[in-house]
Amino acid sequence: MTASLLAHGGPRKPPLRLFQRVEPYLYTAPSLVLIVALILVPLALGVSYAFQDVQLLDPLSGGYVGLDHFRDMAGDKAFRGALANTLWWTAASVVLQFLLGLVLALLLDKPFRGRGLVQALVFLPWAVPSFLVGLNWAWLFNPVVGPIPGWLTALGLMSAPTNILSDPALAMWGPIAANVWGGIPFFAITLLAALQSIPRDLYDAAAIDGASALQRFWSITVPFLAPTVVTTVLLRTIWIANFADLIVVMTNGGPADHTQILSSYIFTVAFKQLDFGYASAVALVLLALLSLYTLSILMLRRLVLKDHR
Amino acid sequence: MTASARRLKGGLRAAALSLYLAFALFPLFWLLKVSVTPNILLYSEGIRMWPSRMTLDHYAYVLTHSQFPVFFRNSSIVAGGTAVCVTLLAALAGYAMSRFRFRGKAVIVVLMLITQMFPLAMLVAPIFRMMASVGLTNNLLGLVVVYTAFNVPFATFLMQSFFDGIPKDLEEAAMIDGATRFVAFRHIVLPLTLPGIAATLGFVFTAAWSELLFALMLISDNQVSTFPVGLLTFVSKFSVDFGQMMAAAVMALVPAGFFFLLIQRYLVQGLTAGAVKG
Numbered sequence: 001m002t003a004s005l006l007a008h009g010g011p012r013k014p015p016l017r018l019f020q021r022v023e024p025y026l027y028t029a030p031s032l033v034l035i036v037a038l039i040l041v042p043l044a045l046g047v048s049y050a051f052q053d054v055q056l057l058d059p060l061s062g063g064y065v066g067l068d069h070f071r072d073m074a075g076d077k078a079f080r081g082a083l084a085n086t087l088w089w090t091a092a093s094v095v096l097q098f099l100l101g102l103v104l105a106l107l108l109d110k111p112f113r114g115r116g117l118v119q120a121l122v123f124l125p126w127a128v129p130s131f132l133v134g135l136n137w138a139w140l141f142n143p144v145v146g147p148i149p150g151w152l153t154a155l156g157l158m159s160a161p162t163n164i165l166s167d168p169a170l171a172m173w174g175p176i177a178a179n180v181w182g183g184i185p186f187f188a189i190t191l192l193a194a195l196q197s198i199p200r201d202l203y204d205a206a207a208i209d210g211a212s213a214l215q216r217f218w219s220i221t222v223p224f225l226a227p228t229v230v231t232t233v234l235l236r237t238i239w240i241a242n243f244a245d246l247i248v249v250m251t252n253g254g255p256a257d258h259t260q261i262l263s264s265y266i267f268t269v270a271f272k273q274l275d276f277g278y279a280s281a282v283a284l285v286l287l288a289l290l291s292l293y294t295l296s297i298l299m300l301r302r303l304v305l306k307d308h309r
Numbered sequence: 310m311t312a313s314a315r316r317l318k319g320g321l322r323a324a325a326l327s328l329y330l331a332f333a334l335f336p337l338f339w340l341l342k343v344s345v346t347p348n349i350l351l352y353s354e355g356i357r358m359w360p361s362r363m364t365l366d367h368y369a370y371v372l373t374h375s376q377f378p379v380f381f382r383n384s385s386i387v388a389g390g391t392a393v394c395v396t397l398l399a400a401l402a403g404y405a406m407s408r409f410r411f412r413g414k415a416v417i418v419v420l421m422l423i424t425q426m427f428p429l430a431m432l433v434a435p436i437f438r439m440m441a442s443v444g445l446t447n448n449l450l451g452l453v454v455v456y457t458a459f460n461v462p463f464a465t466f467l468m469q470s471f472f473d474g475i476p477k478d479l480e481e482a483a484m485i486d487g488a489t490r491f492v493a494f495r496h497i498v499l500p501l502t503l504p505g506i507a508a509t510l511g512f513v514f515t516a517a518w519s520e521l522l523f524a525l526m527l528i529s530d531n532q533v534s535t536f537p538v539g540l541l542t543f544v545s546k547f548s549v550d551f552g553q554m555m556a557a558a559v560m561a562l563v564p565a566g567f568f569f570l571l572i573q574r575y576l577v578q579g580l581t582a583g584a585v586k587g
Contacts, residue, residue, distance in 0.1 A: 023490065027405035028417060031398045031461045038458035039424050042435035049434055056437075107326055112319075118326055120573055122333045127569030129519030131537040132558055135544065136336045145343055145551045147356040181336065184329075242428040245521050249541065266430040271526060276434035283431040290428065 049280035056274035069281035082265040101187025126185035134249030137178035194228035344555040367556035380539035391456040391517040403468025421462035471505030511572035
């Protein structure tokens with residue numbers, strides 16, 4: 001291939017400068033046009049809907065209503081419930097995914113026989129589409145075809161094999177369990193990559209100096225992992241707070257809104273009640289909360305990094 | 310460390326890993342088990358680990374008497390089309406991000422990062438209205454367009470990381486010899502990036518194959534349903550036939566599993582490049 005290019009002859013004069021200047025934009029333009037048309041324009045529209053009365057089936061709707069939607073939200077019990085559930089769902093999922101993922105990454109860090117195979121198999125849940133994760137776990141919790149109710153009864157944790165997904169007090173644990181199952185590989189993979197980039201000599205040197213395994217973990221592993229942990233936990237929190245698939249598939253927000261989170265509530269309002277204005281207002285609140293969370297984490301990180309310097 | 314302490318540690322590690330393996334694989338095993346259990350045994354044998362008699366009837370029924378082959382075809386078209394479009398666009402954009410320095414590059418990076426951060430639910434209503442106004446609801450092309458836009462940012466970061474790994478000298482040598490940059494890109498850089506392209510195809514295919522909420526919203530006609538939508542409708546309508554549903558679920562897993570094997574090696578690079586796919 002290079003030979004045929006060489007055959008074209010000696011060096012030519014440099015191409016027009018104008019072309020060189022627009023060239024990068026030619027490469028990026030197709031992607032940018034698509035992103036602007038299908039993400040940024042709808043995003044702007046969505047923000048404007050939050051202050052409008054937009055009903056799908058009502059052609060007369062569309063007038064500006066100011067802050068009415070937000071006032072309605074203050075008195076909306078379902079919204080307040082969804083807000084509390086979002087915190088609970090996100091915190092429980094992130095903490096469990098992170099801790100179990102960290103332990104798995106530590107277990108996989110040192111070489112042993114068959115590591116490649118074990119790694120491929122434990123990471124398999126990552127490949128399972130989220131709607132299948134939801135269905136799979138809904139069936140596991142189903143007393144007719146699933147083993148979990150029977151096991152919980154045998155362990156004495158449940159008086160009779162019933163479906164926890166229809167129990168208001170316990171239903172949220174169903175989607176959380178499914179989410180943890182599907183999410184452990186993400187943390188294990190990213191933390192494993194970070195662990196393997198730690199120079200091995202550091203551990204050897206510390207061992208020669210007489211540091212115990214625990215001391216080595218606290219003074220070498222933890223500081224090296226910290227930046228990855230902050231980034232992955234931040235991204236994952238945002239992602240999970242927005243992640244409605246499992247809830248939609250497993251409980252559809254029920255029983256009686258007990259598993260409704262903000263993102264699933266947005267879908268319910270938009271596609272069951274067809275109230276696009278109110279749905280967009282709820283989405284805007286979710287966006288504001290997540291931005292606030294991101295900013296505070298980034299500021300916290302800056303503070304911590306400053307202290308270390 | 311003494312030999313017995315080391316053996317104890319190895320034993321603990323093996324025990325812990327076995328627990329993880331059991332947790333990761335059991336749900337999938339159960340799916341497979343119910344899908345091959347004859348209906349009469351499903352209720353009588355309860356939670357036995359394996360049925361006393363196996364059957365492939367559920368698979369046969371799903372393949373011949375249900376709409377799942379149609380859903381399967383629709384999903385393949387949507388996921389395949391999206392994967393090809395995204396990879397093409399992301400290869401171009403990723404190449405520009407890797408090789409050029411230009412005005413507005415930082416803006417593009419920020420723009421792409423923003424698309425990964427805000428709730429997609431924010432786009433539900435506007436996208437539905439926009440697609441309806443151009444007649445792209447209940448349309449596979451509409452899904453391909455939307456999915457392509459959603460996946461381009463991540464795929465661009467991913468492709469950029471692959472291009473960054475290829476020395477600039479190669480194409481610069483070709484350009485000194487008179488090739489245009491685009492020719493050098495096509496004939497020298499792209500062939501070297503083939504594994505990266507395969508990984509990007511795999512990532513995007515898996516994402517598009519799994520997408521549920523936008524498909525639920527944009528598709529109401531069974532003839533153009535994708536697999537997730539079809540399976541969910543099936544579940545809510547005929548929630549009694551567990552064997553058939555699980556047989557369908559196992560079949561939906563096959564393409565995802567295949568692409569997982571394809572991209573397994575790139576998982577670490579991919580997730581650290583974008584760190585967004587769930």
